[in-house]
Amino acid sequence: MNIAQLNAEYGIENQIEFVEGNGGLTMIQISTPKAKAQISIHAGQVLSYQPEGKDDVLFLSNNAYYQDGKAIKGGSPICWPWFGPDPEGKGRPGHGFVRNRPWNVISTEVIADRAVKIKLGLTDTAETREIWPHKFELTQEIVIGDSLNLTLMTRNTGTESFNITQGFHTYFRIGDITQTSVLGLQDCNYIDKVDDGMEKNQIDPVTITSEVDRIYRTLSNTLIIDDKALDRCIQIISQGSHSAVVWNPWEKISKEMADLEDTDYLRFICVETTNADKDTVTVMPGQTYRLLTDYRVI
Numbered sequence: 001m002n003i004a005q006l007n008a009e010y011g012i013e014n015q016i017e018f019v020e021g022n023g024g025l026t027m028i029q030i031s032t033p034k035a036k037a038q039i040s041i042h043a044g045q046v047l048s049y050q051p052e053g054k055d056d057v058l059f060l061s062n063n064a065y066y067q068d069g070k071a072i073k074g075g076s077p078i079c080w081p082w083f084g085p086d087p088e089g090k091g092r093p094g095h096g097f098v099r100n101r102p103w104n105v106i107s108t109e110v111i112a113d114r115a116v117k118i119k120l121g122l123t124d125t126a127e128t129r130e131i132w133p134h135k136f137e138l139t140q141e142i143v144i145g146d147s148l149n150l151t152l153m154t155r156n157t158g159t160e161s162f163n164i165t166q167g168f169h170t171y172f173r174i175g176d177i178t179q180t181s182v183l184g185l186q187d188c189n190y191i192d193k194v195d196d197g198m199e200k201n202q203i204d205p206v207t208i209t210s211e212v213d214r215i216y217r218t219l220s221n222t223l224i225i226d227d228k229a230l231d232r233c234i235q236i237i238s239q240g241s242h243s244a245v246v247w248n249p250w251e252k253i254s255k256e257m258a259d260l261e262d263t264d265y266l267r268f269i270c271v272e273t274t275n276a277d278k279d280t281v282t283v284m285p286g287q288t289y290r291l292l293t294d295y296r297v298i
Contacts, residue, residue, distance in 0.1 A: 001105075010108040015116055023066025028105075030116050034146040040072060044103035044120040044140050047075035049148040051297055055230055057148065059173040059268035063259045071099045073259040074268075076150065076170040078140065081132055083165040083245075083276040095169065097131050098122055098138065106139065115145030124157075134162045147296035154291075156283040164281050167245065167274030168293050175229025177266050182206035182246060184223040191215040191277060208269065211250035215277045219244055224298075225271060232297055236271060239292040243279035245272040 001009065003026060006018040014031065021027035021040065027047075028039040038048040050056040060074030071077055079095035086092040093100065106119035121139040122128075129135075135158035143149040150168055174180045185202045192198045193213040202216070205226070223244065225234040238244070247270040249257065254265040273293035275281050283289050 006105060010105050012108060012110060012116075015110060015114075016108050016118070021066065022064075025066050028118065030118070030144045032116055032144055033114050035144055035148075037144045037148070039118065039120075039142060040066075040075075041105065041120065042066075042068070042102050043072055043077060043099045044122070045072055045075050045077050045099065046142060046148065046150065047072065049144065049295065051146070054232070054297055056173050057234060057295055057297060059171040059264075061260050061264055063261055065259050068102075069100050071095075073257075074171045076168050078152065079165075079167040079169050079274075080138065080152070080154070081134075081136075081162075081164040081166065083167045083274055087165070092131055096166075097128065099169075103140070111143070113145060115143055118142045118144075134158055134160075136162075147294050149294045150292065152291045153288050154281075154283055155288040156285050159285050161282055161284045164283065164289075165275050165277075165279070166281070166291060167272045167276060168291075169245075169270060169272050170293075170295070171268045171270055172225055172234055173230075174225070174227045174267060174269055177208050177248060177269060179228040180208065180269055181226045182223060182269070182271055183226055184220055185216050185244070185246075188216045188219045190217065206246055208248045208250075211253060212246055212248045214246050215274075216244045216246065217277065217279070218242060223271060225269065235294075235296045235298045236273065237294045237296075238273040240290050241273050241275055241279070241293075243274050243276045245274050245276060246270065247272065 003018050017029045025042045030037040035051045064073040077099045080098045103120040106121045124135045137155040139153040141151040183205050223236040254260050255262045
């Protein structure tokens with residue numbers, strides 16, 4: 001559908017509007033009494049969530065790519081049906097194939113307290129089955145209100161089970177990485193990907209003083225980003241997940257990434273709700289698996 005058709009079919013006056021965004025990509029602009037948001041149909045990706053009267057919760061790079069076949073650096077990208085490198089070493093793209101292609105709009109509606117619910121989806125095609133030989137329906141339900149609530153639903157429409165890893169690779173906007181900590185991971189073991197995959201134990205709250213890329217195991221379902229520079233905390237509540245990733249590229253990698261500015265590493269932290277590493281999900285024929293995360297400024 002073109003933008004006029006999308007607005008006719010799914011637009012809601014004063015609350016949901018489809019517009020042309022950067023690179024000619026179609027964006028959804030959402031306005032509710034509690035928050036404003038922007039979603040890219042390309043990648044099915046929330047790019048902005050700004051509670052009323054507060055700073056944006058999400059970070060979006062000024063150098064982000066906006067084109068077919070490219071991932072958008074920032075917001076909340078979807079990693080699926082694998083998280084991280086190609087698990088079979090076939091040279092397929094890292095973090096799967098759904099974060100760099102257009103999704104379909106399934107529905108839009110206003111729900112309780114004038115929050116907005118938007119459903120986007122993908123189904124398998126001949127092209128996706130060449131990449132990953134399984135039949136599926138992938139749906140993302142996005143609720144914009146006094147929190148940002150994301151649910152990723154994987155339905156197996158084939159006749160054989162399949163395994164997935166996945167995640168919301170969310171970039172959180174912070175005032176200063178050196179004044180930021182992540183609470184709720186104390187006493188968790190983690191895989192330190194910066195240190196040859198060594199398994200370690202987190203003793204104190206997570207603080208960032210150099211490159212960090214960690215997969216945390218067997219954690220609680222509530223984490224807190226304590227951002228002293230912006231004087232706020234962001235609460236992350238998850239369901240369907242037993243792992244989380246904390247990532248910050250630090251100075252060297254930030255400079256090497258063309259879709260980041262040199263000092264962007266100071267302004268974001270990724271705290272990712274995942275099924276990663278040993279937290280693999282098996283989806284049987286006809287079954288649906290739900291991964292849910294909820295972001296709220298507290």
